[in-house]
Amino acid sequence: MREDYRIVPFGLxxxxMLVLTKVGSEPFIKELCTNGKTRGDASLIARSVKRLLISGQEWGFQSGGLKGPLHGVRGEIALYEVRCAKKRTVLRLMTYLHNDSERTPVFLFEFKGHQASESIGGIPPADLRRGEDLAVIARQLMKAKGEQQ
Amino acid sequence: MEATNTESLEWLFDEHESADELLVDHKMDISASVFKRMEELGISKSGLAKRMGVDNAVVTRIISGKQNITLKTIAKLEEALNFKLDSGFKYYELSAHVGMATMTSPYVNDHPKNAQGIAAKLDQRSITRCYSFPNGELVAA
Known part of the structure; x- marks a missing residue:
């Protein structure tokens, strides 16, 4: 099990909201909170994630708030994109859905879509690869957590 | 599954929202409420469209939060789904249990002080499930 990462829960x-975080670093949502320019984005993410967690993933798929499993992912990791709608744009969260009864989402990082010419489904390949790697870590941590309980 | 030492980010909900952000919020709240009610009643998108007398695409746009919904459309939704959406566009469902209202809606849970008063009213009227509205009205479910 990776000990340089942990899953941090935030109450909404x-x-x-479970966030994968590197030990010694701030979770991405906390980083957004500390910057006045991005605090609004953190607020939007908190509201969107709360609505998704309450209303369920089926609603997420139907409303376009949850997209996936993402194309171009190597292996069989359940990598999804959570889309937090703004007026004209969306904030995107790379998200791993764990293989438990609730398909618990673990939020990995925020990323910008359509930023690379060779993007896969609007997602830059570098972000997709990073998502794959972090999703594998999130899966290990969630599995270990499940076994402990 | 909230852990005991979980850091709360609820303060973010008090951050100022622009009119555009509120608009998106309202649309998505309506979407979530409509979808939940459709699931409860076992109604498909086309079934709802038929009940409302609108095109299927209108319902799809409501669910995806892309429809700029008029009050007339809200009224049609309420009639077709037999529920109320006029409480800040959020769906409230309450259940009374041994004289204490148990809030099943997380939005209502945000205001636990409301629970005791509502529970008393429910007891007086022997109602076990109801919808509650900000003006104090309780409608049996």
Whole structure:
């Protein structure tokens, strides 16, 4: 099991948002909170994630708030994109859905879509590869957590 | 599955939202409420469209949060799904249990002080499930 990463839960009023975080680093959502320019984005992510966690993944797929499994992913890792709608753009979160009864989402990082000419489904290949690697770590940590309980 | 030492980010919900952001929020809240009610009633998108007398694409756009919904459309949704959407576009469902209202809606859970008053009203009227609205009205479910 990777010991340089951990899964940090954040309370969103009755539901928890799980964020994969490198030990010694701030979770991406906390980084967004600390910067005045991106705090609005953190607020949007919190509201969107809460709505998704409450309303369920089926609603997420139907509403376009949850997209995937992502194309171009190597192996069989459940990598998804959570889309937090703004007026004209969206904030994208690379997300791993764990293979448990609730398909618990673990949020990996925020990324910009359509930023590379060779992007796969609007996702830059570098972000996709990073997502794959982190999803594998998230899977290990969630599995270990499940076995502990 | 909220852990005991979980850091709360609820303060983010108090951040200022622009009109555009509120618009998107309202659309997505309506989408989630409509979808939940459709699931409860076992109604498909085309079934709802038929009940509302609109094209299937309108329902698809409502669910995807792309439709700029008019009050008339909201009224049609309420009639077709037999529920109320006028409480900040959020779906409230309550259940009373041994004289204490148990809020099943997380939005209502945000205001636990409301629970006791509502529970008392439910007891008086022998209602076990109802919809609650900000004006104090309780409608049996």
């Amino acid at each position: 009023g009755g539901v928890s």
